[in-house]
Amino acid sequence: MADAAILDIDWLSETIGGGIARGSEWLVTAILDHGQPALTLIAAAVDGLGEALDGLLLGVPPWLLALVLSTVALWRVGRGFALFTLVSLCGIFVMGLWEPTVSTLGLVLASTALSLIGGVPLGIWMARSKIADGVGKTLLDLMQTMPAFVYLIPAVLFFGLGRVPGIIATVVFAMPPAVRLTALGIRQVPAELVEAGRAFGCRGHQLLFKIQLPNALPSIMAGVNQTMMMALSMIVVASMIGAGGLGNVVLQGIQRLDIGLGVQSGLAVVLLAVVLDRITQSFGRGFGPDRRRRATAGTARRRWWRR
Amino acid sequence: MTTILPTPTGSSSTRTGQVRLAVRGLRKVFADDPRPALEMLRRGATKAEVLQRLNVNVGVAEAGFEIRAGEIFVIMGLSGSGKSTIVRLLNRLIEPSEGEIRLDGRDLTGLSYSELVDVLRRDMSMVFQSFALLPNRTALENAAFGLEVAGVKRRERREMALAALARVGLADYADRYPDELSGGMQQRVGLARALAKNPTIMLMDEAFSALDPLIRGDMQEELLRLQREDARTIVFISHDAEEAMRIADRIAVMQDGRIVQIGSPAEILRAPANDYVRAFFRGVDASRVLRARDLARPPDDGTAGEPARFRYRVDAAGHFRGVLAGDGASALFGLEPVAADTPIPAILGRVAAAPCPLPVVEADGRFVGVISRAALLAALDRGEDAGREARHG
Numbered sequence: 001m002a003d004a005a006i007l008d009i010d011w012l013s014e015t016i017g018g019g020i021a022r023g024s025e026w027l028v029t030a031i032l033d034h035g036q037p038a039l040t041l042i043a044a045a046v047d048g049l050g051e052a053l054d055g056l057l058l059g060v061p062p063w064l065l066a067l068v069l070s071t072v073a074l075w076r077v078g079r080g081f082a083l084f085t086l087v088s089l090c091g092i093f094v095m096g097l098w099e100p101t102v103s104t105l106g107l108v109l110a111s112t113a114l115s116l117i118g119g120v121p122l123g124i125w126m127a128r129s130k131i132a133d134g135v136g137k138t139l140l141d142l143m144q145t146m147p148a149f150v151y152l153i154p155a156v157l158f159f160g161l162g163r164v165p166g167i168i169a170t171v172v173f174a175m176p177p178a179v180r181l182t183a184l185g186i187r188q189v190p191a192e193l194v195e196a197g198r199a200f201g202c203r204g205h206q207l208l209f210k211i212q213l214p215n216a217l218p219s220i221m222a223g224v225n226q227t228m229m230m231a232l233s234m235i236v237v238a239s240m241i242g243a244g245g246l247g248n249v250v251l252q253g254i255q256r257l258d259i260g261l262g263v264q265s266g267l268a269v270v271l272l273a274v275v276l277d278r279i280t281q282s283f284g285r286g287f288g289p290d291r292r293r294r295a296t297a298g299t300a301r302r303r304w305w306r307r
Numbered sequence: 308m309t310t311i312l313p314t315p316t317g318s319s320s321t322r323t324g325q326v327r328l329a330v331r332g333l334r335k336v337f338a339d340d341p342r343p344a345l346e347m348l349r350r351g352a353t354k355a356e357v358l359q360r361l362n363v364n365v366g367v368a369e370a371g372f373e374i375r376a377g378e379i380f381v382i383m384g385l386s387g388s389g390k391s392t393i394v395r396l397l398n399r400l401i402e403p404s405e406g407e408i409r410l411d412g413r414d415l416t417g418l419s420y421s422e423l424v425d426v427l428r429r430d431m432s433m434v435f436q437s438f439a440l441l442p443n444r445t446a447l448e449n450a451a452f453g454l455e456v457a458g459v460k461r462r463e464r465r466e467m468a469l470a471a472l473a474r475v476g477l478a479d480y481a482d483r484y485p486d487e488l489s490g491g492m493q494q495r496v497g498l499a500r501a502l503a504k505n506p507t508i509m510l511m512d513e514a515f516s517a518l519d520p521l522i523r524g525d526m527q528e529e530l531l532r533l534q535r536e537d538a539r540t541i542v543f544i545s546h547d548a549e550e551a552m553r554i555a556d557r558i559a560v561m562q563d564g565r566i567v568q569i570g571s572p573a574e575i576l577r578a579p580a581n582d583y584v585r586a587f588f589r590g591v592d593a594s595r596v597l598r599a600r601d602l603a604r605p606p607d608d609g610t611a612g613e614p615a616r617f618r619y620r621v622d623a624a625g626h627f628r629g630v631l632a633g634d635g636a637s638a639l640f641g642l643e644p645v646a647a648d649t650p651i652p653a654i655l656g657r658v659a660a661a662p663c664p665l666p667v668v669e670a671d672g673r674f675v676g677v678i679s680r681a682a683l684l685a686a687l688d689r690g691e692d693a694g695r696e697a698r699h700g
Contacts, residue, residue, distance in 0.1 A: 195400055196439035199510075200453040200500075201428035210456070214443045 028154050035158075043164045049113065050163045053106040062098055066090065069275065076282035088271040097249060097268045104235060104245030105272060107163070111170040111231040116224060119175045123182025123223075124208065133183070140176045148173055148237055156241050166235065166243025173234040177226035185219025186212045221284030228280055232273050246272075324376035327508065327540045328397070333406030335366035335392055341404040354564045366392035366401070368564035376507075377538035379530075381551040383587070384561030390544045393561070394510050397542060398431050399423055410508070428457040432501035436513035438493045440485040440500075446472060447481040450499040457504065464503075471503035472496070475529065491522035495529075502533070511543045515550065527554050548588045552576075552596045560584050573601040594687055599654055600647035602686050603667040603676030617663040619677065627666055627674040644668040647675050651686070658683050 031039070057065065066089040074082035092101050126136040151172055155165035189212050197211040213220075239247020246265050253262030336344040336357070344363040347356065354365040367389045374380045384390045395401040397408060399415065408415045415426065432453065440449045448455075451468035459467070472478050475495040485493050494514065501509055515523045531554060534541065545551050551558050552572045559569045560580070568580035576593055579585035606619045620628040627644050644666040645654050658665050664677035 190437075190439075192435050192437045192439040193441065195395075196433070196435060196441075196452075197456075198400055199398055199427065199431070199433035200456050201424045201426075202456050203424060206456055210452075211441065214441070217443075 028157060032157065039158050042168075043159050046110070046114070046164045046167050050107060050110045050167055053110050054103055057102045057106045058099065062089075062093055062102075065102065066093075069279075072279055073275070077278050081278055085275050088275060092268050092271060095264050095268065097246065097265060100244070100246045100249050100265070101268050101272055104232070104247070104269070105276075107167060107170070107235045107238075107243060107245055108228060108231045108272075108276070111167050111174055111235060112224070112228045114167065114171045115175040115178050115227045115231065118171070119178030119223070119227065120182050120220065122175075123179040123220075124186060124213075126179065126183040127186035127212075136179065136183075140179055143172050144176045148234065152238070152241055161242035163243055165241050166238035169238050169241070170231050170234040170243075174227045174231040177230065178220075178223040181219050181223030181226065182216065185216030185223075188219065189215040218284055221280070225277065225280040225284060228276055229273060232269065232276065236269060324378065326373045327376045327411060328374040328542070329407075329409040329412075330373070330397075331371045331407050331409075333367055333370040333393070333396060333403055333408065335389075335396055335401060335404050336363050337366060338363040345405055365389075365564050367396065370406075370561075370566050372559055372566065372569055374540055374542060376540055377534075378556045379534060379541045379543055379554050381543045381545055381555035381558045382561060383545050383548070383551050383558060385546060387563075388561040389564040390546075390561050391512055394433075394512050394542060394544050397510055398427060398433060428453070428504070430506055431508045431510060432504065432506040434494070434497050434501050434509065434511040434514040436516050438485070438490075438497045438517070440493055440496055442485055445482050445484055446477060446488065446496045446499075449485065449496050450481075450503050452500055453504040459504075467505075468499070468503045471499040474502060474533065475499045489522075490518055491526065494518060494526060498526075498529070498533075506539065508540045508542070511541060513544050513546065516545070516547065523550070530554060548591050552588070552591050560587065572596050573598070577601065594651040597651050597686060598647065599645050599649040599651070599667045599678065600669075600675055602651070602678045602682055603647070604678075604682060606664065606666075606677045619666055619674065621674045625674055626672040627668045630663055630666065642666070644674075645678075646670065651683075654678065655683070 060068075066086060069089065070082045070086040073085040092098055122132075122136060126133045148169065152165070152169050155169045159165040159168065193211055193215060194207065197207045202210065235243055235245060236247040236250055239245060239251055246269050249265035250262060250269070252258070253260075253265055334345060334348055336348070338344055338361070341363075344357050344361050344365065347360065348365065348368050352360075354368050357363055357365050357368075370389075370393055372380070382390045382393055392401060396403045397415075403416055406416070410426065410430065415423065418426065441452065444452070447465065447468050450471050451459075451464045454464035454467055469478065469481060472481055475498050477492060477495050477499065480488060480492065485496065488496065494517075497514070501511075515526045518526060527550060530541075543551075543554065555572055557569060557571055558575055559566050560575065560583075561567070562581075562583050568575060568584050570578075573596060575584065576588055576591065576596055579588065606617070616632070618631040620631060622628050629638055630642055631638055642661065642663070642665075645657060645668075647667050647669045654665065658678055658680055664679035664682075666677050667675040669675060
């Protein structure tokens with residue numbers, strides 16, 4: 001009897017473990033064999049977006065891009081931070097890392113855009129449906145905790161090396177905060193506001209667009225901020241599959257044991273992160289219920305201009 | 308026990324109009340399968356029994372009432388008595404488990420979602436205890452919300468919302484955000500939002516409960532003024548007896564999910580249905596609610612062999628003609644009857660000074676009855692009396 005039980009456990013572990021391994025291999029093969037048209041379409045769309053952003057950002061002269069970013073910093077945050085932005089970008093330029101930095105910026109923007117296009121509707125759906133919430137949460141846990149290298153490999157199998165698998169792997173990694181914070185934001189809209197909407201005859205879409213989304217905006221913008229930060233950290237890792245940008249420089253530094261190059265490129269990543277973080281955070285404060293405060297802050301800033 | 312006899316005319320403070328909203332057999336239980344709980348309630352089980360037996364929460368055990376056009380109908384009760392649930396059943400923010408809600412004869416419970424949305428957009432507004440203003444919109448945009456949802460053109464809804472804000476005295480604050488306004492002003496915006504689309508029915512859920520007493524009084528005054536202007540049908544939820552007495556045409560008192568009494572404020576003060584109702588209105592200053600008509604009772608006819616001390620002469624049309632002393636010979640001169648609408652404080656002096664119980668007449672001269680000093684004192688004493696009764700069981 002005891003032998004039989006042990007045998008059973010071996011058999012069970014073989015069946016389940018082997019099943020999972022075989023299943024995922026089968027899935028990858030099946031997608032490769034039969035999903036080629038879909039894969040090509042996705043690749044073309046993602047590559048198109050990445051290409052367009054890259055071209056746009058690299059097409060602009062460095063001084064103009066630096067000026068634009070500093071102006072946004074001045075408008076949204078303040079003059080101290082505008083100065084910081086300008087100095088940071090000049091520093092990156094002087095270190096000779098302008099091109100990879102801008103390329104990374106393009107990749108981050110593309111990944112963030114795709115994460116939001118997928119993440120915000122998913123978050124809305126999860127806030128509205130218990131079933132979607134249950135399934136979605138599991139999926140998000142998977143996306144957040146599955147080691148990135150595990151899905152970098154299938155991404156390469158599906159899309160080859162380059163920008164496309166890099167962006168897609170980054171989207172997988174960076175989307176969860178957008179989904180979670182969208183769902184949370186919508187659930188946190190005060191019940192009486194939703195009641196008021198329904199009592200005045202809102203249909204579902206009116207309730208969503210006139211009541212829930214505006215009042216969830218601060219939370220959603222916090223999600224955008226987090227997604228962008230995670231995209232930035234992942235896109236550096238994704239350079240290992242040829243995504244390009246600053247990650248390549250970091251990788252070179254590691255491979256050549258060039259500590260100076262590693263520190264320089266790492267610093268560029270950090271500076272870019274700080275600039276993006278502060279700017280997106282400021283948008284989080286400026287929407288929804290806080291709109292008025294943004295307006296008064298705006299007049300304060302205008303007064304500074306006059307001085 | 309305080310005895311204030313029902314007046315022959317009944318309550319004429321109730322404005323008579325067509326029935327707008329008729330509720331019958333309305334029940335709400337919060338359960339996935341409401342049937343066992345409903346069955347228990349139909350057999351007369353109480354809210355507590357259903358909770359104990361089935362672990363099912365009962366919102367409304369049973370409610371039935373009719374609300375007439377132009378009436379302010381106050382539903383009152385303690386928290387947990389189901390009053391806030393009832394008002395949400397009326398516009399189906401909460402789906403009823405059973406029963407019918409007829410608006411102008413049409414059963415709202417049977418409407419499809421689209422039909423219900425149409426009714427909500429056209430006929431019904433709601434005012435919330437917590438104001439429920441959208442923080443990202445100005446007062447004007449908030450006031451225009453119902454119109455916006457209903458698809459009214461931008462320019463038109465702006466005008467209508469501005470007019471509504473002007474009616475509640477906030478025209479100068481149209482561009483302010485809710486958090487720039489005081490509580491009272493915020494609720495005025497809530498009122499403007501409800502008024503802007505010109506609904507025929509307004510549901511007000513503890514609309515003034517979150518305001519401090521002075522502002523609350525102002526808002527009640529405001530509501531009564533608006534009501535004099537356009538006589539809507541208002542369902543007002545409250546837990547404040549003074550408030551109910553002040554604004555209500557009729558009051559429904561709820562206890563544990565059931566309506567225990569419906570009547571005019573005077574009727575409820577005069578004859579509370581049970582100790583709960585009596586206790587509820589104990590603190591109310593009766594003299595502010597009652598009118599001369601409510602205290603008037605038929606004159607003493609001098610039964611039990613003893614001749615009446617005064618005779619009140621009434622002609623064939625029921626009009627008051629004069630008072631004779633008990634012997635039937637000498638008339639009492641210079642005794643002016645008091646108008647039925649006179650508030651009690653205004654007749655204290657006259658009742659005290661009159662040689663006989665003071666006759667009360669309607670505006671058309673019809674004789675209602677008389678107010679004796681004893682009846683007046685008993686009426687004013689009712690609060691204390693009721694309190695003593697409640698204490699001694």
